Amino acid sequence: xxxxxxxxxxxxxxxxxxxxxxxxxxxxxxxxxxxxxxxxxxxxxxxxxxxxxxxxxxxxxxxxxxxxxxxxxxxxxxxxxxxxxxxxxxxxxxxxxxxxxxxxxxxxxxxxxxxxxxxxxxxxxxxxxxxxxxxxxxxxxxxxxxxxxxxxxxxxxxxxxxxxxxxxxxxxxxxxxxxxxxxxxxxxxxxxxxxxxxxxxxxxxxxxxxxxxxxxxxxxxxxxxxxxxxxxxxxxxxxxxxxxxxxxxxxxxxxxxxxxxxxxxxxxxxxxxxxxxxx
Amino acid sequence: xxxxxxxxxxxxxxxxxxxxxxxxxxxxxxxxxxxxxxxxxxxxxxxxxxxxxxxxxxxxxxxxxxxxxxxxxxxxxxxxxxxxxxxxxxxxxxxxxxxxxxxxxxxxxxxxxxxxxxxxxxxxxxxxxxxxxxxxxxxxxxxxxxxxxxxxxxxxxxxxxxxxxxxxxxxxxxxxxxxxxxxxxxxxxxxxxxxxxxxxxxxxxxxxxxxxxxxxxxxxxxxxxxxxxxxxxxxxxxxxxxxxxxxxxxxxxxxxxxxxxxxxxxxxxxxxxxxxxxxxxxxxxxx
Numbered sequence: 001x002x003x004x005x006x007x008x009x010x011x012x013x014x015x016x017x018x019x020x021x022x023x024x025x026x027x028x029x030x031x032x033x034x035x036x037x038x039x040x041x042x043x044x045x046x047x048x049x050x051x052x053x054x055x056x057x058x059x060x061x062x063x064x065x066x067x068x069x070x071x072x073x074x075x076x077x078x079x080x081x082x083x084x085x086x087x088x089x090x091x092x093x094x095x096x097x098x099x100x101x102x103x104x105x106x107x108x109x110x111x112x113x114x115x116x117x118x119x120x121x122x123x124x125x126x127x128x129x130x131x132x133x134x135x136x137x138x139x140x141x142x143x144x145x146x147x148x149x150x151x152x153x154x155x156x157x158x159x160x161x162x163x164x165x166x167x168x169x170x171x172x173x174x175x176x177x178x179x180x181x182x183x184x185x186x187x188x189x190x191x192x193x194x195x196x197x198x199x200x201x202x203x204x205x206x207x208x209x210x211x212x213x214x215x216x217x218x219x220x221x222x223x224x225x226x227x228x229x230x231x232x233x234x235x236x237x238x239x240x241x242x243x244x245x246x247x248x249x250x251x252x253x254x255x256x257x258x259x260x261x262x263x264x265x266x267x268x269x270x271x272x273x274x275x276x277x278x279x
Numbered sequence: 280x281x282x283x284x285x286x287x288x289x290x291x292x293x294x295x296x297x298x299x300x301x302x303x304x305x306x307x308x309x310x311x312x313x314x315x316x317x318x319x320x321x322x323x324x325x326x327x328x329x330x331x332x333x334x335x336x337x338x339x340x341x342x343x344x345x346x347x348x349x350x351x352x353x354x355x356x357x358x359x360x361x362x363x364x365x366x367x368x369x370x371x372x373x374x375x376x377x378x379x380x381x382x383x384x385x386x387x388x389x390x391x392x393x394x395x396x397x398x399x400x401x402x403x404x405x406x407x408x409x410x411x412x413x414x415x416x417x418x419x420x421x422x423x424x425x426x427x428x429x430x431x432x433x434x435x436x437x438x439x440x441x442x443x444x445x446x447x448x449x450x451x452x453x454x455x456x457x458x459x460x461x462x463x464x465x466x467x468x469x470x471x472x473x474x475x476x477x478x479x480x481x482x483x484x485x486x487x488x489x490x491x492x493x494x495x496x497x498x499x500x501x502x503x504x505x506x507x508x509x510x511x512x513x514x515x516x517x518x519x520x521x522x523x524x525x526x527x528x529x530x531x532x533x534x535x536x537x538x539x540x541x542x543x544x545x546x547x548x549x550x551x552x553x554x555x556x557x558x559x560x561x562x563x564x565x566x
Contacts, residue, residue, distance in 0.1 A: 122309020
């Protein structure tokens with residue numbers, strides 16, 4: 001191997017600073033959420049305590065946090081499942097051209113680049129003008145899909161661009177039906193990317209704010225609840241909540257990464273599932 | 280042959296029908312409705328169907344509009360410069376200076392994890408750094424660099440840009456890293472064999488080949504910043520405004536027609552910007 005050049009060390013330092021920039025603030029509020037009872041929003045720490053976490057569990061102090069967490073979690077799961085299914089179907093369909101595929105593609109791009117507040121405003125207007133009530137599980141759900149689906153689809157496009165079609169041809173030559181080819185050849189090959197799509201679906205929904213602002217109705221999701229708090233809560237309880245949701249997000253990310261890792265290992269150990277498909 | 284073709288078209292349509300339904304109900308219809316409502320009239324407590332250009336006349340007649348649009352472009356441009364410089368450097372380091380794939384993936388994931396956590400929390404987390412008695416001020420004071428706390432760290436344009444760069448640099452790193460990983464390493468060896476210096480390789484080989492990634496990252500960053508309303512509000516302490524905030528203020532006052540008119544102008548601006556950027560890159564090929 002070549003020796004490391006000086007630019008390697010300079011760039012390593014730059015990268016380390018970038019990581020510090022990314023994580024530093026989050027770690028800081030993590031530390032500050034253990035602020036003692038008399039402590040404020042910044043250093044110095046006045047003792048170390050769980051006071052602000054306890055405060056968080058007393059509902060009347062800061063609104064309906066647990067209800068909003070539950071709603072965000074359920075909504076995240078709904079968005080995740082729909083994003084995975086619809087993205088896979090869309091990805092498969094887009095492998096061959098069909099009438100209107102270009103228009104649909106540009107709609108997907110529009111959905112990705114449109115300012116979130118337009119979705120919020122437009123869906124809000126749509127529901128109010130047609131006499132429907134906005135609710136997180138209907139209008140909020142749909143609004144979030146306009147954000148998660150483009151991500152899911154772009155990942156699927158990338159996956160299928162790299163997909164070696166000769167596997168499918170081989171399956172077809174061996175007499176597999178289209179469904180068998182999909183079930184036993186295509187899906188197992190793209191499975192790891194589906195874990196990625198699912199992760200995007202859940203986390204983008206769980207953290208989404210702008211598109212649910214006018215579309216979630218009277219029951220807030222967690223990001224809306226947190227946003228409400230920023231205007232009237234000026235104590236470290238805000239940090240305690242931030243720390244908890246960040247830890248929750250990290251656990252979710254960890255779970256997904258572990259699933260991906262295990263799936264990869266299992267595949268490596270078992271090799272192919274050739275011969276397991278039945279007619 | 281005709282029959283077979285009809286069949287794929289039908290199958291394609293069946294497969295994308297859920298997608299098309301979602302986009303129709305939650306993207307196309309809302310946009311159409313915003314266009315319609317932008318011609319309506321608003322009273323203090325209701326909105327009335329009409330067809331008049333008052334909302335647009337008021338919008339284009341007000342000097343505030345131009346300031347706010349100027350601000351929006353200013354944020355987008357400055358954020359773009361910083362995210363591009365930082366994002367390119369990070370991606371370059373990961374793609375060309377990290378030698379094993381395992382480490383590349385590990386460090387790449389390290390960069391992407393914050394993307395999957397809450398933006399609002401990440402904005403809040405700057406308070407202890409930038410506040411009047413925050414870490415930045417107290418450090419600078421103790422070093423003797425400044426004599427009194429700097430007031431413009433939090434709740435200023437500086438804070439807004441900092442938050443944008445913090446939130447969105449990743450949108451540059453990912454597509455640039457993606458295109459860099461697809462560059463054939465033998466091209467770089469060839470350039471080196473031909474006597475090119477490191478800087479020449481970077482300028483004449485790597486940057487031209489990375490352009491598609493840069494374009495995709497640019498599209499992400501520019502649209503996210505132009506459509507934002509929450510970062511500007513939170514990080515400027517309501518002291519600065521961009522178009523998104525103009526819209527959200529109107530919404531808060533239930534002035535839906537004027538919010539709609541502003542929203543349509545914003546959408547047109549964003550789409551024109553994207554259309555110009557898309558001339559430089561074929562997204563479907565580059566994924």
